[in-house]
Every structure is written in C-alpha cells, then in structure tokens.
Amino acid sequence: LIDTFTLSNGLHIPKIGFGTWQIPSGSDAYDATKTALDLGYRHIDTALAYGNEASVGEAVRDSGIPRDELFITTKLPAEVKTASGARDAFEESSRNLDLGHVDLYLIHAPWPWSDMGSDHRDGNVEVWKVFEELYDAGRTKSVGVSNFAVADLEDLLGRTDVVPHANQIRWFIGNTQDETTAFDREHDILTEGYSPLATGGLLENEQIAEIAAKYDKSVAQVAIRYLLEKDVLPLPKSTTPSRIAANADVDFVLSADDVAALDALEDTTN
Ligand code: A2P
Structure with a gap:
C-alpha cells in the first residue's frame, strides 16, 4: 500500500489513493x-x-x-478560469485543509461542468x-x-513551462482512455484513474467475477488491480470500512491472459 509511483519531478506518490468524491462533509x-x-x-484525494x-x-x-508520510491532492474548481480566482481558491483550499502544503494541485476539468466541452484554453x-x-513557491x-x-493537454503544453505531473481521468475496465493514457505516458504525466469501479457499475460483471474467483479476490479488487497492471493510479472510494480495507488489499498479479481478457471487455456501464 505504501508502494509508490514517481512523478516526473521525483516526488513519490502512494500507488493507491483514497477518493472522497460524494462523501458528505462532516x-x-x-x-x-x-x-x-x-x-x-x-x-x-479531495477537491474544493x-x-x-x-x-x-x-x-x-x-x-x-x-x-x-502523507500525500494530499486537491483541485481548483472547474468553473475557475482566471488567475485571481485561482489564487483565491487555492487559499481557500489551504485554509480548509490546514495541512501546510498541498502535494498535488489539479485543474478539476478543462471546462465548467455546466458547459462540458466548451473552449477555455486561454483560461x-x-x-x-x-x-x-x-x-515554485x-x-x-x-x-x-x-x-x-x-x-487540452497539447494546447497547455504548447503554451506553458511546467508539464503537468499528473492527469486524473475516469478510468476503469472497458473505459481505458487509450489515447489520453498513451499521451500521458509519452510526456511522463502520471495517469490517475477515478471511479475504478465505474462508480459501482462493474461490480455485477460476470466475466470479471470469473477471473476474480481464480485469485480468490472480489470483483472490486480485480478492477483496482487492473489499473495497477497498466501503471494507472487507482482512486477507489468507499465509506464502508471493510471495503476501504479490501480496496487496498490488491497485492496480487493478474496473468497476462487475464489482463488481455479484461482488455477485451467493453463498457457496459453507460
Ligand atoms: P460504499 O461507499 O457503500 O462502499 P468508484 O470508486 O468507482 O466511484 O465506486 C464507488 C462505489 O462503489 C461506492 O458506491 C461504493 O459504495 C462502492 N464500493 C467501493 N468499494 C467497494 C467494494 N470493495 N465492494 C463493493 N462496492 C464497493
């Protein structure tokens, strides 16, 4: 669990992150x-x-x-596309977290959620x-x-100095984002995968269940392990203690044949 990936700047990042999306405050x-x-x-992994x-x-x-010993990620809201807005939001996150520095700060999305796909390259x-x-500070x-x-990445890389250290995208069996993942790898950008269980959508998958049985693991554990086999950092989330534990207990290796079988699965979650 404390095994790490190394970012392009040498920083170590623990290989499994705990996702907190949709977990109510308090x-x-x-x-x-x-x-x-x-x-x-x-x-x-959290976000403003x-x-x-x-x-x-x-x-x-x-x-x-x-x-x-800790690695804390937070994110600039997708709606904020101005310098002053970004400075204010970072200070707000910093105050909220009250942990000194942040380990990884992400632009939450290239466009506001209310207008997905819109052009905010300049922002x-x-x-x-x-x-x-x-x-730098x-x-x-x-x-x-x-x-x-x-x-989005090509535009940003062409116009700025620091290459992003990570790109966090929705990534799970059947939704492996091959183009983006390959681009990330070429540019030494770590791909992080959120919703590795397809927000629960993979849990009933019978083909994954068959593979999981061979290893005496759950579907969730195979789904999370699959990301690690691809050098993608999984960010599973759960509020159930036994599942929080199980999701980090993925220290097994999927055979090449089983990885290939999982590669061939199509996205049936939408
Ligand atoms: P819960 O919080 O009740 O455990 P994802 O990480 O892909 O977004 O999926 C999160 C969803 O999957 C949550 O609804 C969570 O529910 C559920 N979940 C997380 N881990 C497991 C697990 N090991 N087994 C079954 N369901 C899980």
Missing part, C-alpha cells in the same frame, strides 16, 4: 478518511468542489501521521501560470490536471 468524510488512514492509506476538505484535513491532522493557460507560481509539491483530453 462525520461521513471525517470517519471515512480516518478509517482509510488507520488502514494504511497515505494518499487522500467536494465541499469536504475541512473534514478530510481534520481527519488527517487527528491521525497523528507525520505530514511527510486554462491563465490558471496554469498561477499553478506554476504555487509550485512550494505551496504545492506537484501540479496537474483532471479530465483533460489530448487536445
């Missing part, structure tokens, strides 16, 4: 984060837009785990320049993007 987010930390997770940064930060502080460049300042140890497709 005791839900506090308890889930605290449970994850108690069970050995050292990487927590999740509304739960303060609860996550409190759980992290209460855990007593030394700050330098993304403008906020990225703030990200570069925050990175050590306020965040790495910087990245989320939900960026190849065209």
Whole structure:
C-alpha cells in the first residue's frame, strides 16, 4: 500500500489513493478518511468542489501521521478560469485543509461542468501560470490536471513551462482512455484513474467475477488491480470500512491472459 509511483519531478506518490468524491462533509468524510488512514492509506484525494476538505484535513491532522508520510491532492474548481480566482481558491483550499502544503494541485476539468466541452484554453493557460507560481513557491509539491483530453493537454503544453505531473481521468475496465493514457505516458504525466469501479457499475460483471474467483479476490479488487497492471493510479472510494480495507488489499498479479481478457471487455456501464 505504501508502494509508490514517481512523478516526473521525483516526488513519490502512494500507488493507491483514497477518493472522497460524494462523501458528505462532516462525520461521513471525517470517519471515512480516518478509517482509510488507520488502514494504511497515505494518499487522500479531495477537491474544493467536494465541499469536504475541512473534514478530510481534520481527519488527517487527528491521525497523528507525520505530514511527510502523507500525500494530499486537491483541485481548483472547474468553473475557475482566471488567475485571481485561482489564487483565491487555492487559499481557500489551504485554509480548509490546514495541512501546510498541498502535494498535488489539479485543474478539476478543462471546462465548467455546466458547459462540458466548451473552449477555455486561454483560461486554462491563465490558471496554469498561477499553478506554476504555487509550485515554485512550494505551496504545492506537484501540479496537474483532471479530465483533460489530448487536445487540452497539447494546447497547455504548447503554451506553458511546467508539464503537468499528473492527469486524473475516469478510468476503469472497458473505459481505458487509450489515447489520453498513451499521451500521458509519452510526456511522463502520471495517469490517475477515478471511479475504478465505474462508480459501482462493474461490480455485477460476470466475466470479471470469473477471473476474480481464480485469485480468490472480489470483483472490486480485480478492477483496482487492473489499473495497477497498466501503471494507472487507482482512486477507489468507499465509506464502508471493510471495503476501504479490501480496496487496498490488491497485492496480487493478474496473468497476462487475464489482463488481455479484461482488455477485451467493453463498457457496459453507460
Ligand atoms: P460504499 O461507499 O457503500 O462502499 P468508484 O470508486 O468507482 O466511484 O465506486 C464507488 C462505489 O462503489 C461506492 O458506491 C461504493 O459504495 C462502492 N464500493 C467501493 N468499494 C467497494 C467494494 N470493495 N465492494 C463493493 N462496492 C464497493
């Protein structure tokens, strides 16, 4: 669980992150984060837009785990595409978390959620320049993007200095985002996968269940392990302690044949 990937700037990032999307602030987010930390997770993924940064930060502080053993990701809301907005949002996240630095700061999406696919290339460049300042100042140890497709990345890389260290995208068996993942790899950008269980959509899949039975593992564990086999960092989330534990217990290796069988599965979750 404390195994790490290494970002292009040399920073180590624990291979499995605990996702907190849709976990309500207050005791839900506090308890889930605290449970994850108690069970050995050292990487927590939140966002200003999740509304739960303060609860996550409190759980992290209460855990007593030394700050330098932890990796904390948060995100600039997708709607913010100005430099001053980005500065304000970072300060707000910083205050909410109250953990000193951030380890990875991401642009949550290339476009506002209300207008997916709209063109904000100039805005993304403008906020990225703030990200570069925050990175140079050590306020965040790495910087990245989320939900960026190849065209979004190409534009940003062509117009700014620091290449994103990570790109967090929706990634699961049957939805492997091959083009973006290949582009990330070529540019030494770590691909992080959110919703590795397709937000629960894979759990009833019989073909995955057959493979899981061979390893005496659950469908969720095979689905998470599959990302690791592809060098994609999984960000599973759960509020159930036994599942939080199981999702990090993926220290087994899928055979090449089983990986190939999973590669061939199509997305049936939509
Ligand atoms: P719960 O919080 O009740 O455990 P994803 O990470 O793809 O977005 O999926 C998250 C969803 O999958 C949540 O609804 C979560 O429910 C459920 N889930 C997470 N881990 C497991 C698991 N190991 N087994 C079954 N369901 C899980």
